[in-house]
Amino acid sequence: MVKDVFVKTALNKHRKRDAWFLDDYSLNPYQLCEFNCVYCYIRGSKYGENTKHGLAVKINAPTLLEKELYKRARKKEYGFIALSSATEPWMYIEEKYKVTRKCLEVIARFKFPVHCLTKSPLILRDVDLLDEIDKHAVLPEDLKNKLNRGVLITVSLSTLDESVAKVFEPNSPKPRERLNALKELIDNGFYAGIAFMPVLPFISDSNEELEEMVKTARELDVRHVYFSPLTMHDAGRELYFKVLEKYFPDLVEKYEAIYKKWYPEKTYSDQFFRRIINLCKKYNVKLGGK
Numbered sequence: 001m002v003k004d005v006f007v008k009t010a011l012n013k014h015r016k017r018d019a020w021f022l023d024d025y026s027l028n029p030y031q032l033c034e035f036n037c038v039y040c041y042i043r044g045s046k047y048g049e050n051t052k053h054g055l056a057v058k059i060n061a062p063t064l065l066e067k068e069l070y071k072r073a074r075k076k077e078y079g080f081i082a083l084s085s086a087t088e089p090w091m092y093i094e095e096k097y098k099v100t101r102k103c104l105e106v107i108a109r110f111k112f113p114v115h116c117l118t119k120s121p122l123i124l125r126d127v128d129l130l131d132e133i134d135k136h137a138v139l140p141e142d143l144k145n146k147l148n149r150g151v152l153i154t155v156s157l158s159t160l161d162e163s164v165a166k167v168f169e170p171n172s173p174k175p176r177e178r179l180n181a182l183k184e185l186i187d188n189g190f191y192a193g194i195a196f197m198p199v200l201p202f203i204s205d206s207n208e209e210l211e212e213m214v215k216t217a218r219e220l221d222v223r224h225v226y227f228s229p230l231t232m233h234d235a236g237r238e239l240y241f242k243v244l245e246k247y248f249p250d251l252v253e254k255y256e257a258i259y260k261k262w263y264p265e266k267t268y269s270d271q272f273f274r275r276i277i278n279l280c281k282k283y284n285v286k287l288g289g290k
């Protein structure tokens, strides 16, 4: 069951802008997430294993956002808003609640730029508003000469293999559906790219699959592409290992060996990035942004 919650603030101001995603703020119209990806870092002791349990609509987010952006705009504190950092803004219930859409209407009115992070083709519903934001957003001073766009879009994938996605992203739209949506966004002229994050060690990181990922980025002519291997925070570790034991029991030891901490051991990650860099050179794909 989806609850309605009333929150005290809508916008989170970040202490430091993220070098990849360029966001100064983040906005999460929902609490938790229907997509329930096994590797998601928002799960944990507070909410339990399933990110659908406790799913809630921040019903007053658009009203609060209006007040918050009014003040920020008066002080000219423009900056990219990440939509979203701890939920999927275009999950299935958004079709009914439209909180993300209402927030976009407010963002468009106050001319803030936005970075959309999504796994969902439902983003296509909002291209009218995104187009308006893209054309009229005011960029922060230090980005004005570097980037002439008010909307950035990043579609995330952890694998291109539908059967692996079914295990690790059980309720998310299929990888092919996400890529089709991305193509449509690019064809519509949006500055859009892919985050292959998290790539799953020994599961979606074979040379063949990494090559397929880089080729996909080339073929779609994305504006940016990021890669990162799985990070395993304490909150999600137990569930991830449970899923490994069930579907990939032979990999449990290998994971224990490389995940002594939250990030894979240096030998693994060095080799991972070396392979990505070589593939990007081979296909003339620029890592990061164009």
Ligand code: SF4
Pocket: 033, 034, 035, 036, 037, 039, 040, 041, 042, 051, 086, 087, 088, 119, 172
């Ligand atoms: S879509 Fe994103 S926020 Fe939702 S469960 Fe998956 S990783 Fe977490």
